[in-house]
Amino acid sequence: MTAILEGRNIVKTFTTRRGGQKHEVRAVGDVTVAADRGEIVGLVGESGCGKTTFSRILIGIETASSGTVLHDGKPVATKADWKALRRDVQYVFQDPYTSLCPTMRIGEALAEPLLVHGIGDKSERAERVREALSLVGLQGFIADRLPSQLSGGQRQRVSLARALMIRPRVLICDEIVSGLDVSVQAQVLTLLTELQASLGLSLIFISHDLRVIRYLCDRVVVMYRGEIVEQGPVERVFGAPESDYTRGLLAAIPDHSRRGEPRLGLRPAGHEGARLA
Amino acid sequence: MSADPALRFEHVTIAFPGAEGPLKVVNDVSFAVGSGQCLVIVGESGSGKSMACQALLGIVPAPGAVSGQGIFWEGRDLLKSSARDWMKVRGAEIAMVFQDPAAALNPLMPVGRQIVDVVRAHRSVTRAEAERRAIEVLNQVGFPEPERRMRAYPIELSGGLRQRVAIALALACGPKLIVADEATTNLDVSIQAQIIGLLRSLKEELGISIVFVTHDLGLAPEIGDEVLVMYAGHAVERGPVREVLDRPSHPYTIGLLNSAPTLESSRAHPLKPIPGQVPALDEIGAGAPFRSRCPVVVSGRCDSAKPDWTACGGGHFVACHRFAQDGIGGVQ
Structure with missing residues (x-):
């Protein structure tokens, strides 16, 4: 089966200057990840592992130093290719406070992607806005509100609704539940699984929280310092991790369901350098 | 209890x-x-x-x-x-460690000096004594090479090290x-x-x-x-x-x-x-x-x-x- 979206052998280097010297930082080094139809792929890793940079390359916000993005198996090369890709792939950002325009009413913000892609007339757009709001479990009157009048959970639902407006086949979600309270996070995760099942969406879900990845994803890709250290079905990676890094990451997770086993970082050996009198 | x-x-x-x-x-x-x-x-x-x-x-x-x-x-x-x-x-x-060490630390002051200031605000000690105390608490929290790196500004440290400094700051007066x-x-x-x-x-x-x-x-x-x-x-x-x-x-x-x-x-x-x-x-x-x-x-x-x-x-x-x-x- 051809993947809907694939980043193949993606490399990204940034150049920084420090004290007049040029330094090359390899943020992503030869990473290949593909998402099939209806599949939820998790990208997990700690700050600076390159997961966000890689996902931004997939949608063209960032340009790869080398490597190819493939859309339905065909390399994305021209401006028209990118436009077609963005018609199919939408990106949901971590922070709905900064990704929604503070002076634009929710209804306008939701209709904007339709205007950009030239979809529908005024009444059709209004209808699609109502549909999208109900899809994410919000009432119609929300359309008249400003982002500042909504709670964090409502705002993240609006961001999701906005990404769904043009009926994409793939959603890239970058840490979209990390800023939310646990009970709101559960509501958004439940919504994502419902949307995935009813719309057959594919998700590329980026998170540093392995508990969320374990719950939501079919397949997981573990990244460290710009490279993939392990990938596979979640049951396998979480049940029998092959790399030491994944094992360390799993051992570092606080988990109220786990009994008696100390976390890796809590063992004296993992508690780097603390010297107590 | x-x-x-x-x-x-x-x-x-x-x-x-x-x-x-x-x-x-x-x-x-x-x-x-x-x-x-x-x-x-x-x-x-x-x-x-x-x-x-x-x-x-x-x-x-x-x-x-x-x-x-x-x-x-x-x-x-x-x-x-x-x-x-x-x-x-x-x-x-009673001392507090805040959520965001980037906001809790003064960005314009080396981290060691911030600890020295806290010590001197509460104890009548010389600067040299306060500096020794700063090095001591930085050591306690596992801050590497405190003698040298206490001259670093918060922006030069990683998030984890900044949080260690914030904890050292809380520990400074015992x-x-x-x-x-x-x-x-x-x-x-x-x-x-x-x-x-x-x-x-x-x-x-x-x-x-x-x-x-x-x-x-x-x-x-x-x-x-x-x-x-x-x-x-x-x-x-x-x-x-x-x-x-x-x-x-x-x-x-x-x-x-x-x-x-x-x-x-x-x-x-x-x-x-x-x-x-x-x-x-x-x-x-x-x-x-x-x-x-x-x-x-x-x-x-x-x-x-x-x-x-x-x-x-x-x-x-x-x-x-x-x-x-x-x-x-x-x-x-």
């Missing part, structure tokens, strides 16, 4: 003026922390957990008013303290109680584990008491002896950590545990989110704070009276009408 707790927070209310009367962001909350013990306060946004912490340091922002039976610290009532007395306690006996407000929230899991390990060793080896505030119940068994669950300004459940996690007895605590994915969860066993959202403080009124989202409301009770504490055994208490009426079977 030890027989003579170092800190007793007794029936404390923190109110802000609202359009229709005072809004109680902390409503008649009590807790105690024994010396060398750690109390974990768990709650979501708006639960009042951070405000309770601020009351412990006398830094509740105006026009908030703190009232109640008292905040007893080693026998003294801090609620009756003058601003001058507070200055002696704050930073010296406090007996550290209040950590979401101190590990924005850190990567491996760094989070290190910081929790560090706090735990401070507790176990130096006998420092800790109030550890978090929204993540999963962290409670890592560091806590006791846990207090807060919802919308109210304390709803408290007890030894393992008791509360093994036999959660308040519908909110149960809902919170069912909402949190664990390493064993998968889509085959869907999460059970708590429906609805936290009510506005002026909507709570006289009844049980969780009633608008509660699956097991006792009609005629929950909307008219605040539940009292009911003992669940093993030092574990819950404030719930349903539990008081039907026991654990009624809430599950």
Whole structure:
């Protein structure tokens, strides 16, 4: 089966200057990840592992130093290719406070992607806005509100609704539940699984929280310092991790369901350098 | 809890003026922390957990008013303290570690100097002595090469190292109680584990008491002896950590545990989110704070009276009408 979206052998280097010297930082080094139809792929890793940079390359916000993005198996090369890709792939950002325009009413913000892609007339757009709001479990009157009048959970639902407006086949979600309270996070995760099942969406879900990845994803890709250290079905990676890094990451997770086993970082050996009198 | 707790927070209310009367962001909350013990306060946004912490340091922002039976610290009532007395306690006996070390540290000053300043504010020592103390506490928190790297500015340090500096700053005057407000929230899991390990060793080896505030119940068994669950300004459940996690007895605590994915969860066993959202403080009124989202409301009770504490055994208490009426079977 051809993947809907694939980043193949993606490399990204940034150049920084420090004290007049040029330094090359390899943020992503030869990473290949593909998402099939209806599949939820998790990208997990700690700050600076390159997961966000890689996902931004997939949608063209960032340009790869080398490597190819493939859309339905065909390399994305021209401006028209990118436009077609963005018609199919939408990106949901971590922070709905900064990704929604503070002076634009929710209804306008939701209709904007339709205007950009030239979809529908005024009444059709209004209808699609109502549909999208109900899809994410919000009432119609929300359309008249400003982002500042909504709670964090409502705002993240609006961001999701906005990404769904043009009926994409793939959603890239970058840490979209990390800023939310646990009970709101559960509501958004439940919504994502419902949307995935009813719309057959594919998700590329980026998170540093392995508990969320374990719950939501079919397949997981573990990244460290710009490279993939392990990938596979979640049951396998979480049940029998092959790399030491994944094992360390799993051992570092606080988990109220786990009994008696100390976390890796809590063992004296993992508690780097603390010297107590 | 030890027989003579170092800190007793007794029936404390923190109110802000609202359009229709005072809004109680902390409503008649009590807790105690024994010396060398750690109390974990768990709650979501708006639960009042951070405000309770601020009351412990006398830094509740105006026009908030703190009232109640008292905040007893080693026998003294801090609620009756003058601003001058507070200055002696704050930073010296009770110190705070904030959520965001980038915001808690002065960006224009090397980190070592910030510790030196704190030491000299509380103790009459020379700069050289204060510097030795800074190096000592940086060593204690596992800050590498403190003699050299204490000259670094906060921006030159990683998030984990910045949080170590923030903890060193709190340790500088040898406090007996550290209040950590979401101190590990924005850190990567491996760094989070290190910081929790560090706090735990401070507790176990130096006998420092800790109030550890978090929204993540999963962290409670890592560091806590006791846990207090807060919802919308109210304390709803408290007890030894393992008791509360093994036999959660308040519908909110149960809902919170069912909402949190664990390493064993998968889509085959869907999460059970708590429906609805936290009510506005002026909507709570006289009844049980969780009633608008509660699956097991006792009609005629929950909307008219605040539940009292009911003992669940093993030092574990819950404030719930349903539990008081039907026991654990009624809430599950």
